[in-house]
Amino acid sequence: MVFAKADGILDLRSLSDYKLGHLKDATWLSWENLPQSLNALPAAPAQLYLVGKKDEIEAASLLLDTKGYEVSGSLVINSPTDMQNWSQQLPGLVEEGNKSKILWKPSFLVQEFVELLNKKHIAFPVDNTRPAVLDIGCGGGRDAIFLAKNRMNVTAIDHEPKVLKRAKSLAALSGTSIKFKCCDIKKENCLPYQSFDLITVVRFLNRDMFSYIKHSLNSGGFLLFQTFIEGVEAFGSPKNPNFILNNNELAEVFSGFDIIVDRIDKLKDGRPVASFIAQKL
Numbered sequence: 706m707v708f709a710k711a712d713g714i715l716d717l718r719s720l721s722d723y724k725l726g727h728l729k730d731a732t733w734l735s736w737e738n739l740p741q742s743l744n745a746l747p748a749a750p751a752q753l754y755l756v757g758k759k760d761e762i763e764a765a766s767l768l769l770d771t772k773g774y775e776v777s778g779s780l781v782i783n784s785p786t787d788m789q790n791w792s793q794q795l796p797g798l799v800e801e802g803n804k805s806k807i808l809w810k811p812s813f814l815v816q817e818f819v820e821l822l823n824k825k826h827i828a829f830p831v832d833n834t835r836p837a838v839l840d841i842g843c844g845g846g847r848d849a850i851f852l853a854k855n856r857m858n859v860t861a862i863d864h865e866p867k868v869l870k871r872a873k874s875l876a877a878l879s880g881t882s883i884k885f886k887c888c889d890i891k892k893e894n895c896l897p898y899q900s901f902d903l904i905t906v907v908r909f910l911n912r913d914m915f916s917y918i919k920h921s922l923n924s925g926g927f928l929l930f931q932t933f934i935e936g937v938e939a940f941g942s943p944k945n946p947n948f949i950l951n952n953n954e955l956a957e958v959f960s961g962f963d964i965i966v967d968r969i970d971k972l973k974d975g976r977p978v979a980s981f982i983a984q985k986l
Contacts, residue, residue, distance in 0.1 A: 706798070707778040708754040712747050713808045715739075717757030717765055718782060720803065726788040728756060728780070729798050733805040736761040738878075740768060744845030744871050745878060747808045748973070749773035756780045809875070811851035812907045814931045814980045817966070819855050827965060827984065829902050830925045836902035839921070841890065842909030846872025846883070852905070853881040860897060864889045890914055896921070905929040908978075910948050915958050922985045928962065930955055934969060934979040955981040962986065 708714050714731040716723050723733045734742055736757060746753070752775045755762045759781050766776045782788050792799035810816070821827045829836045836857050840849040843861035845868060853859045853876070861883055863869045869887050876883050888895035890911055900923045906914075910932050918928060933943055934950045943949060956967050962983035970980045 706795075708780070710752070711754035711777045712751040713806070714754045714756065715746075715765070717755060717761045722782075722785055722788075723805075724801065724803050725785040726792060726799050726801055728795075729800050730806050731756065732808050733803070736765060738874065739765055741871050742874055742878070743772060744847060744875050745809050746774070747810070750775065752777040754778050754780075756782055758783055807879075809847050811848045812931060813970075814929060814966070814982070815848045815851060815905065815907070818927070818929055818982060819851070821965070821982075822855075827927070829927075830923070836926075837900070837923075838903045838905065839897065839901045840905045840907075841896075841914065842906060843872060843885075844868055844908070846875050846885075848905060848907055849883050850876050850879050850881050852903070853883050854879065857903070860884045860886065860901075862886045862888060862890065862895065900926075902926045903929065907931045908933070910950065912947075919959070919985075924985060926985050927965075928959060928981070928983050928985070930981040931970075931978050934977050936977045940974070940976045950979050955979060955983075959983050 708728060714728050716727050716731045716733050717736040719735060720733060734745055750773050753769060754777055755765055762779045762781065769776060788799060838852050838857045838859045840859060840861040843849045843863045846861060849859045849861035861872065864887065866887055869885055873885055890896055896917050900921055902923050903926060904918050904922055922928060932950060933948065935952050937949060938944050956964060962985055964983045966980055966982040968980050969977050971977055
């Protein structure tokens with residue numbers, strides 16, 4: 706089956722129609738929500754199979770093409786009866802209910818951090834059952850949502866209203882509660898006046914926040930930092946040195962911390978990033 710080979714099956718119909726019958730392992734994402742919910746998709750490039758009305762599929766195909774996705778096929782469904790007919794032709798491949806496959810992933814360093822926690826290689830203070838987390842520069846919210854789904858109280862900050870709107874939409878779709886804040890960290894009162902057990906910074910850099918991080922982490926709390934490092938200039942973006950870490954910069958700035966991870970990784974497009982996890986002593 707063509708749809709079985711795709712990286713994701715997007716069902717663009719209404720939720721009520723989706724519940725009555727949909728392809729197994731499909732993801733419900735109505736056409737109306739798709740433009741502001743691209744953070745719910747796997748990272749581009751990826752192949753997607755679309756289900757819905759013909760005009761919805763055509764419009765979604767055009768949008769996805771501009772975002773670097775390939776539509777590998779489609780199934781036109783104009784009514785619940787159409788899907789019932791397909792269930793007879795595809796025995797065992799059509800199911801009822803609101804189960805929807807999650808296609809997005811957090812950054813791989815955030816995943817690694819949670820795995821270290823789950824395997825008890827690292828730990829928050831024993832009396833902390835719901836760690837307080839601050840995600841600075843949260844973007845589309847995937848890291849914040851992933852941490853919230855792992856029983857953490859998350860505050861997420863970004864300065865782009867449109868991006869934060871997408872993050873809120875994905876949080877609602879994921880059934881998670883996150884405190885979002887839209888502000889510029891260069892301005893007063895943006896960063897919270899409270900302490901945290903984990904501060905995450907992914908693909909974002911403002912060196913003025915280093916002092917804030919040191920003072921706002923609880924004893925035994927963690928810093929997770931992953932962003933571009935020297936050598937990324939060869940790839941064309943970013944080029945501004947204000948957004949690029951120097952080699953060993955984080956280890957030097959946070960030399961008083963217990964360093965758990967300090968390495969250079971590469972994104973899928975080849976760009977180098979510094980991956981850094983450290984615990985405040």
